[in-house]
Amino acid sequence: MGKQENDDGSRRASGGGQAPGSPSSPKPTATRSPSPSLGLGAMDPGSPMGLGDGDPNILDTFRPIETNMSYDVPTDKPYMINPPPLDRPARLYCDGIYDLVHYGHMRALEQAKKLLPNVYLLVGMCNDADTHSRKGKTVLTENERYESMRHCRWVDEIITDAPWIVTQEFLDQHQIDYVCHDDLPYASAESDDVYAFVKAQGRFLPTQRTDGVSTSDLITRIVRDYDKYLRRNLERGMSPKELNISFLKEQELNLQKHVSDIREQIKKNIRGTREDLVGELEDLKAELRHTKLFWEDRGQDFVRGFSSMFGTQVTKIFGRKRRSGGDGSPSKRIRAAPSKDSLASASSEDSR
Structure with missing residues (x-):
């Protein structure tokens, strides 16, 4: 990515003819339309293509970020925040390495762009020499990282070779109104919180981190x-x-x-x-x-046939048994009646 000099001597990546947006320039119009109130499943014109805004599985985690149409700044922080300028776009600055640019980076930049109604967003990116010596090797080269960030719709200006730690000279050089970062202390070898002096000047606006994603997480997945x-x-x-x-x-x-x-x-x-x-x-x-x-059907037929055949044979068998030896007389034997002589004999025997 080529570099060009601004009127104030600052270096930035050529961003396709974007206006420098210096405080001395005529008051520009708002950079985008404010997002309307959103219902479930609605598309947010202020987010890139509305991706994910209509997916109920994503909505619970990633609600669309709406533009703050008020110039009021947070008052619940342990540090003071200066009121924003009303006659020009507020110049907000985000810095980082932005290796393997992911949705966590994009949502942080979107938050910064929508913190105030009229924002000119500058993004500072550290070069490879500083990054490799302080944090370790990157996946993308510095030029690849610059070019990746150039395509982010929220970014108005890219500052290449940005310092690892923001200095007063850097803030003054680029006429930065606010530095944006999550407000947890960011320690380095030089300080317990590199943004402490910025907070002391009232020039720090906090953003929220997106949990569950980071460049280190992505590299861990690849290594695994x-x-x-x-x-x-x-x-x-x-x-x-x-x-x-x-x-x-x-x-x-x-x-x-x-x-x-x-x-x-x-x-x-x-x-x-x-x-x-x-x-x-x-x-x-x-x-x-x-x-x-x-077999149920055949069984019924068998029972009927068997019953019919068996009944005829029974009649024949029992019919033959009821007849005597062959003359047709009853087969039951009848005892003969006793005679008078036999009765008299039996009586004399009993009297003895």
Whole structure:
């Protein structure tokens, strides 16, 4: 990104013909329309494309940031805050490294842009030399970071090679009304809170941090899933040399991919086998129901036929038993009546 000199000698990145916005320039119009009151699912014209504003899953966490249409400044802070200028845009300044620019950065800048009705937002970005010596290596180079920030709609001016710690000279040089940052003490080797002197001058406006995201978190995700990203890039055709990995590492990744493919195949087969078994069980149940109905119907026919046949045979069998040996007389034997002689004999025997 090229640099150009302002009338006051300050350096900024060329931002596509944006006005410098110095306090001595004619009073400009507001940089954007104020956001209307928002209902659930409404789109906020003051946020980038309204992304996420209509999603109920996001609304609970990320409410749209509305423009403060009042010039009142917070009075509940332990430090004084100067009243803003009314005859020109207030010049607000945010500084940082802004490596791997993410929505946490964007929401902080959006807050700063909407803290007052008329804001000219400057963003200072530290160069690679200071950043690498004080904090460590960045993923993006300084020029890549500058160019990324240039596309943020909330930013009016980018100050490259910004100082790691804001100084009085820097504030005066860029005629900054307020420095914006979350108001937790930001310590460094030189101070317990690098913004202490700014707060003492009433030139500090606080913003809120967005929890759950940071550049360090993003790098941690990449480190945690390092092998997965390597395998992905190898599958896309990048060479081990381009990825700076050894032959052994390449073979290890290939083995991991092979094992992963086998696991996925097993999972698919298990799911397929389960679906097949469920289908076969359903077919078996249907067949059993059909067989049950079939035998119920056939069983009734068998019972009727058997009963009819069995009843005829019983009649024949018991009919033959009721007849005697063959002359048709009853088969029951009848005892003969006793004679008078036998009765007399029996009586004489009893009297003895």
